[in-house]
Each structure stands twice: as structure tokens, then as C-alpha cells.
Amino acid sequence: MTAETSKRKILIVGGGAVGSVYGWRLQEGGAHVAMVCRSNFKVVKETGYTITSGKMDPVQFIPDAVYSNGEEAVAGNNVFDYVIVCTKCLPNLYDPAEVVAPYIISDKTVIVLVQNGIGIEEPVRVRFPNNPIISGIAYIDVDQTQSGIIRHGGTNFIVCGFYVKEGDDLNAYNKDNAHILEDIKNVFTAGNMGINVQDNVQEYRWSKIIWNGSFNPISVVAGCKDSKELIDFPPTRQLLLDAMAELYRVGEAVLGKKVPPVAGQDSPESVLKYTRDRDAPVYPSMMVDCINKRPMEHEVIVKNTIVAAKKCGVAVPILETVYALLVSVERSYCPPKN
Amino acid sequence: MTAETSKRKILIVGGGAVGSVYGWRLQEGGAHVAMVCRSNFKVVKETGYTITSGKMDPVQFIPDAVYSNGEEAVAGNNVFDYVIVCTKCLPNLYDPAEVVAPYIISDKTVIVLVQNGIGIEEPVRVRFPNNPIISGIAYIDVDQTQSGIIRHGGTNFIVCGFYVKEGDDLNAYNKDNAHILEDIKNVFTAGNMGINVQDNVQEYRWSKIIWNGSFNPISVVAGCKDSKELIDFPPTRQLLLDAMAELYRVGEAVLGKKVPPVAGQDSPESVLKYTRDRDAPVYPSMMVDCINKRPMEHEVIVKNTIVAAKKCGVAVPILETVYALLVSVERSYCPPKN
Numbered sequence: 001m002t003a004e005t006s007k008r009k010i011l012i013v014g015g016g017a018v019g020s021v022y023g024w025r026l027q028e029g030g031a032h033v034a035m036v037c038r039s040n041f042k043v044v045k046e047t048g049y050t051i052t053s054g055k056m057d058p059v060q061f062i063p064d065a066v067y068s069n070g071e072e073a074v075a076g077n078n079v080f081d082y083v084i085v086c087t088k089c090l091p092n093l094y095d096p097a098e099v100v101a102p103y104i105i106s107d108k109t110v111i112v113l114v115q116n117g118i119g120i121e122e123p124v125r126v127r128f129p130n131n132p133i134i135s136g137i138a139y140i141d142v143d144q145t146q147s148g149i150i151r152h153g154g155t156n157f158i159v160c161g162f163y164v165k166e167g168d169d170l171n172a173y174n175k176d177n178a179h180i181l182e183d184i185k186n187v188f189t190a191g192n193m194g195i196n197v198q199d200n201v202q203e204y205r206w207s208k209i210i211w212n213g214s215f216n217p218i219s220v221v222a223g224c225k226d227s228k229e230l231i232d233f234p235p236t237r238q239l240l241l242d243a244m245a246e247l248y249r250v251g252e253a254v255l256g257k258k259v260p261p262v263a264g265q266d267s268p269e270s271v272l273k274y275t276r277d278r279d280a281p282v283y284p285s286m287m288v289d290c291i292n293k294r295p296m297e298h299e300v301i302v303k304n305t306i307v308a309a310k311k312c313g314v315a316v317p318i319l320e321t322v323y324a325l326l327v328s329v330e331r332s333y334c335p336p337k338n
Numbered sequence: 339m340t341a342e343t344s345k346r347k348i349l350i351v352g353g354g355a356v357g358s359v360y361g362w363r364l365q366e367g368g369a370h371v372a373m374v375c376r377s378n379f380k381v382v383k384e385t386g387y388t389i390t391s392g393k394m395d396p397v398q399f400i401p402d403a404v405y406s407n408g409e410e411a412v413a414g415n416n417v418f419d420y421v422i423v424c425t426k427c428l429p430n431l432y433d434p435a436e437v438v439a440p441y442i443i444s445d446k447t448v449i450v451l452v453q454n455g456i457g458i459e460e461p462v463r464v465r466f467p468n469n470p471i472i473s474g475i476a477y478i479d480v481d482q483t484q485s486g487i488i489r490h491g492g493t494n495f496i497v498c499g500f501y502v503k504e505g506d507d508l509n510a511y512n513k514d515n516a517h518i519l520e521d522i523k524n525v526f527t528a529g530n531m532g533i534n535v536q537d538n539v540q541e542y543r544w545s546k547i548i549w550n551g552s553f554n555p556i557s558v559v560a561g562c563k564d565s566k567e568l569i570d571f572p573p574t575r576q577l578l579l580d581a582m583a584e585l586y587r588v589g590e591a592v593l594g595k596k597v598p599p600v601a602g603q604d605s606p607e608s609v610l611k612y613t614r615d616r617d618a619p620v621y622p623s624m625m626v627d628c629i630n631k632r633p634m635e636h637e638v639i640v641k642n643t644i645v646a647a648k649k650c651g652v653a654v655p656i657l658e659t660v661y662a663l664l665v666s667v668e669r670s671y672c673p674p675k676n
Contacts, residue, residue: 221559222666233669235662242658317655320580324573325663328560331571 007032008187011073011080011103014087015040015066017144018114020049021152022084022193024061029191034065034073034080036103041068043148053152070102079106082184084136089115092299096120097127107131110180114138114158116212116285117300118205118308121163129165132180135201136160137208139194139262143288157194160184161201174199206251207262210271212301213319214243219287220296221325228281231272239318244268246316250305253312286326293333298326345370346525349411349418349441352425353378353404355482356452358387359490360422360531362399367529372403372411372418374441379406381486391490408440417444420522422474427453430637434458435465445469448518452476452496454550454623455638456543456646459501467503470518473539474498475546477532477600481626495532498522499539512537544589545600548609550639551657552581557625558634559663566619569610577656582606584654588643591650624664631671636664 008031012019015037027033037044048062067073083103089096100111107130113121114136121135137160141153162181164173174181181197188195198204219225222236230236245268251259258266265271275282286296302323309316346369350357353375365371375382386400405411411418421441427434438449445468451459452474459473475498479491500519502511512519519535526533536542557563560574568574583606589597596604603609613620624634640661647654 218663222663223670225666230666233666236666239659239662242655317580318659321577321656321659322663324577325556325560325660328563328568328571328574332561332563 017142019086025191035063040147051150084112119304133163135163159204161198216284216286219284226281241268250309355480357424363529373401378485389488422450457642471501473501497542499536554622554624557622564619579606588647
């Protein structure tokens with residue numbers, strides 16, 4: 001199979017804001033796109049998505065199939081080429097492997113995990129040791145304003161690469177499976193999505209954690225403040241800088257090299273400036289989740305980062321303080337699983 | 339004058355929960371007690387206070403005078419023997435010396451500052467360099483449930499001693515002014531209040547900051563949790579222990595000796611156990627202030643502690659983090675003064 005000769009069968013697990021834009025673009029690129037929807041299942045099944053974007057007129061995206069569960073999705077031995085996971089990752093609430101498990105009936109299916117945080121891949125790898133696993137980091141500006149109604153700001157690119165078991169030879173794996181990376185690159189490019197394939201994508205998880213591990217939890221425990229409010233108030237501005245400095249230290253210790261810059265941002269100051277210079281304030285996802293009384297991704301974004309820091313002997317008192325406060329705040333509306 | 343021969347003229351500035359109990363006890367002990375009231379002025383002026391206590395039937399406390407401002411209080415050259423300040427201390431919002439200034443028309447008036455925090459005395463000393471200043475630390479369990487209605491748990495003792503300019507000889511001052519300490523001891527004892535006079539009361543401010551500097555701000559930024567909730571949730575329990583460890587280190591560095599134990603509490607673990615073993619959960623004052631959208635005493639309790647830590651070269655990343663978050667949360671309901 002090549003991108004030119006065959007219509008790829010793609011399943012997107014998590015038909016929220018990010019998943020819907022991925023589905024839309026990949027279908028435009030020629031793929032057969034099925035979606036797994038939960039809260040918006042009825043709307044999407046009946047009328048699809050309406051996507052408004054800064055770049056174009058509102059479009060209607062009608063997935064080739066819409067499922068609410070695995071039984072429907074794999075009925076008749078339906079094997080997907082790609083299962084792209086666009087859900088939040090909440091290992092403190094459930095096993096992340098269970099989220100994809102119902103849709104994987106073949107070792108050939110490539111699992112693409114487009115989720116935030118550190119250490120998100122391992123539970124899935126343990127459950128599906130023979131499937132290729134691609135770790136993807138999304139740079140996308142999108143939200144679902146109503147069920148099935150999506151506002152897309154325009155930015156949409158993904159950094160990705162293979163995830164392998166710790167200790168396995170990533171370079172050898174990359175070489176042996178270069179055709180998969182080539183294929184996914186074609187599929188994404190056909191859909192006019194930016195894709196940057198990396199030999200070691202984990203380095204870029206650390207790039208993204210610089211922002212996610214600072215702005216996200218601090219926005220919540222500072223009283224649900226957006227990026228502009230946090231940056232413009234000197235005490236929280238300094239706290240952000242200090243928290244990012246901790247995160248850079250952890251990333252460097254884990255990687256044994258500098259954290260790769262993203263869009264030229266290679267220091268706490270430059271990340272702050274980049275964020276402040278955006279037209280609209282950024283609403284960190286944890287802040288939005290907290291306001292809407294939804295669980296927050298504190299385990300993969302904050303806790304796993306603290307665990308990585310401890311392994312490397314890097315002190316992270318700010319992250320530890322913010323983490324304890326964050327889970328205490330979440331407990332107010334969303335009691336932890338026992 | 340001695341306590342035996344003359345009726346002391348006492349003015350209590352701040353007729354809230356703490357001030358009312360002080361007034362009540364001191365009047366019972368034979369003093370002439372005037373109160374300065376603000377929000378509850380009308381009620382107290384008309385009907386006095388109703389004080390319920392775990393130890394006795396509700397009592398009515400009618401102050402000998404109730405004032406709403408300094409002009410009334412000092413009319414006719416009315417000089418007080420003691421001006422006891424029981425207000426919150428909020429130097430970020432106003433000059434603390436202004437709170438007592440209207441009531442001091444003689445160098446003979448002893449100023450007693452019964453307030454929380456570190457560094458509360460200096461602004462008053464600068465303004466009134468010739469008045470004796472007593473720094474007092476209240477251990478009292480009381481709140482005002484409605485205007486003029488006071489619930490007193492029973493505990494009521496004060497640790498106090500002179501405050502002098504940094505660099506001045508405190509021992510010499512103590513000796514020269516022993517009669518004042520003796521007098522205040524008599525006055526408080528006559529009112530059946532516990533009083534513990536100390537040569538260096540500042541040591542005991544650090545004892546109290548161990549609890550106040552940890553439970554208070556953490557209760558707010560953890561999502562307004564009371565002492566029991568904070569202690570029973572492992573992440574905030576550990577954060578309390580770590581924050582108290584920082585505070586003990588600062589206190590030791592400032593004092594050049596161990597922080598004196600209070601009620602046998604001489605470590606983070608023992609403070610936690612003492613607090614957890616109380617019958618009812620403690621509602622930290624900052625938590626109560628935050629819920630009621632009132633300014634919090636973060637400057638004297640947290641910021642001044644951080645400043646003291648920096649002077650001594652003690653790292654306090656937890657306190658700094660919690661402080662930045664605390665002022666950000668306060669800003670949501672109470673914009674800072676520019």
C-alpha cells in the first residue's frame with residue numbers, strides 16, 4: 001500500500017475539538033475517516049461537524065463513519081490502518097490502554113497518540129507490544145464551542161516519531177519502519193497538515209512541557225487566570241519564569257542535552273514573550289477544564305514530570321507545590337478515584 | 339499608678355471578635371474599656387456585645403465607651419493608658435501607623451499590638467518613637483457570627499514583651515520599663531486572661547508563624563480547605579510539612595536558635611498532629627477572609643517572612659510559590675492598591 005494507491009482507513013478516537021479537525025483534514029486528503037464520539041455522538045452522527053476557521057468559510061465535515069463504541073467500530077473484522085487517539089490522557093482515572101483497546105484487532109494498525117504530557121505511551125505499548133506506536137505532539141488552536149461546532153484558529157501541525165520500549169534501539173526501529181513514517185507523512189501532507197517527523201520525538205515532548213507544565217497548573221491555582229493575566233501580574237509572571245526554569249532543568253537532565261526550541265523559544269523569557277505577544281490571551285486547557293468542573297491532565301503533565309525530575313536528581317519545589325495544590329483544587333469538584 | 343490604686347483607661351482599636359473578648363475580660367478585671375468599632379459600630383453602641391463561650395452562659399459586654407473615630411475618642415484631651423490594637427494588619431493596603439495614630443496624644447500611652455505576622459511593629463515605632471510598644475501574640479479561639487454576636491471557644495492567653503528599634507538594647511529597655519510589664523500583667527491577670535511576658539517576644543512571633551505561614555496561605559490556594567481537609571489529603575499534608583520545615587529554617591536563621599515550642603509543638607509533624615487532634619477543624623483566617631472576599635494578611639504573614647528568609651540566605655521556594663498564587667487569588671476579588 002502507498003498513499004497514492006490506497007485509501008487509508010483512519011479511526012480517530014476522541015471526536016472533540018482536536019480530533020474533529022484531524023478527521024476533517026485527513027478526509028480532505030483522501031482518507032476514509034471514522035470517528036469515535038462520546039458526548040457529541042448524537043449530533044455528529046446526525047449532522048457531522050461544523051468547523052469555522054480563521055482561514056476560510058465554515059465547512060461541514062461529515063465523517064465516513066461515527067461510532068460510540070468498539071463493537072460497532074470493529075464489526076465484520078474491520079481493521080484500521082491508523083488509530084489516532086485525540087482524547088485527554090487521565091491515567092489517574094482509568095487505564096489509558098483501555099481507551100484504544102476496543103479498536104485494535106490487528107498488529108498492523110498503527111497507533112498514533114496525539115496527547116499532552118510525559119510518559120503517555122508506555123501503558124499502550126505494554127498492552128500492544130507488537131503494534132507500531134507513534135507519539136505525536138499537536139500544535140493546534142481549536143475548541144468546541146457547542147456540541148459539534150468547532151472553532152479552529154488556523155495553526156495545525158504535528159511533531160511525531162516512533163515510541164519504543166525503554167532500552168530498545170530507536171534508530172534501528174526507525175530504519176526498519178521508515179515506510180510507516182513515510183506513509184503517515186504522506187497522509188497528513190495530503191490533508192494539508194504540517195507534519196514534522198523526528199527520530200526522537202520525546203525531545204519535543206519536553207519542549208511542549210515547558211509551557212504545559214507551567215501555564216496550565218499555575219493558571220488554575222492562581223485562581224483560574226488566563227495567560228495574559230498571569231503574565232501581566234508581576235508575582236505570577238515571576239512564578240511562571242521560575243517554574244519554566246525548573247522544567248528546562250528537568251528536560252535537560254532527562255535528555256542529556258538542551259530542550260529543542262519551538263518557534264525560536266529556548267528560554268523562560270522567550271516563551272513568556274511569545275505567549276504575551278499573541279493577539280488573544282491563551283486559555284490553558286486545565287483552566288478551562290477546572291472552570292467546567294472536568295478532570296485535569298495533572299498526572300501526565302505535572303506528576304510524571306516530577307517523577308522524571310526525581311529520577312534525575314533535579315529539585316522541583318515549585319512544581320511539587322503547584323501539583324499538590326492543583327489536585328486539592330480538583331478534588332473540590334472531582335473526587336479522586338480510590 | 340498601680341493596678342490596685344487606679345482604674346486603667348484602655349482603648350481597644352478593632353472591636354471585632356478578638357477585641358471584644360479582650361474588652362470584656364479587661365472590664366471584668368476592673369479597667370475602664372473603650373472600643374473603636376467600624377462595621378459593627380451601630381449595634382455595639384446601642385446594645386453592646388453578646389458573648390457566648392464554651393465555659394459559661396452568654397454574657398452581655400457593654401463597653402464604657404464606643405467610638406467610631408479618633409476625634410470622639412480623644413475629645414477633651416482624653417489620654418489612654420493602653421491602646422490595644424486588635425485589627426488585621428494590612429500594610430499593602432494602608433499605613434498600619436494610621437490605624438493607631440488618631441488615638442495617641444501622649445507619649446505615656448502604651449501601645450499594644452495584638453496582631454499576626456512578622457515586622458508588624460516597625461511602622462508604628464517609627465511614627466511613635468517615644469511610646470512604649472508592646473508586641474502581643476494572641477492565642478484565642480473566637481469569631482463574630484453576626485454583628486456584635488461573639489462565639490468564644492475558651493482559649494485566651496497572650497504572649498507579650500517590648501518591641502524596640504533594631505540595634506537598641508532590649509534587655510536594658512526591659513529593665514527600665516519593668517513597671518509597665520508588671521502593670522499590664524496585673525491588668526490582664528485581673529481580667530482572668532493568661533499572660534506570658536517574655537524578654538524577647540519576637541521569638542514567639544516565629545513560633546506562631548509556623549502555623550500561620552503554612553496553614554493560612556495553603557488553605558486558600560488549595561481551594562479554600564480547612565485544616566482537617568488539608569491534613570487528611572496526602573498531597574496537601576506533605577505540602578504543609580514541607581512548608582513548615584521551610585518556616586522552621588527561617589525562624590532558626592533569624593533567631594540564631596531553635597524556634598521556641600508552643601504547647602509542646604516543636605516540629606512540622608508535632609504541629610500537624612496537634613492541629614489534627616483538635617475536636618473541630620480549624621478554619622484558617624485567610625480561608626475565612628477569602629470566602630468572604632476580604633483582604634488577607636499575606637504581607638505580614640507570608641511576604642515579610644520571605645523577606646526575612648532572603649536576608650538570612652534561606653531558600654523558601656514553597657513560600658514564594660504559595661505567596662504569588664495567594665496574591666493572584668486575592669486579586670480576583672480585591673484588586674491591589676497601586
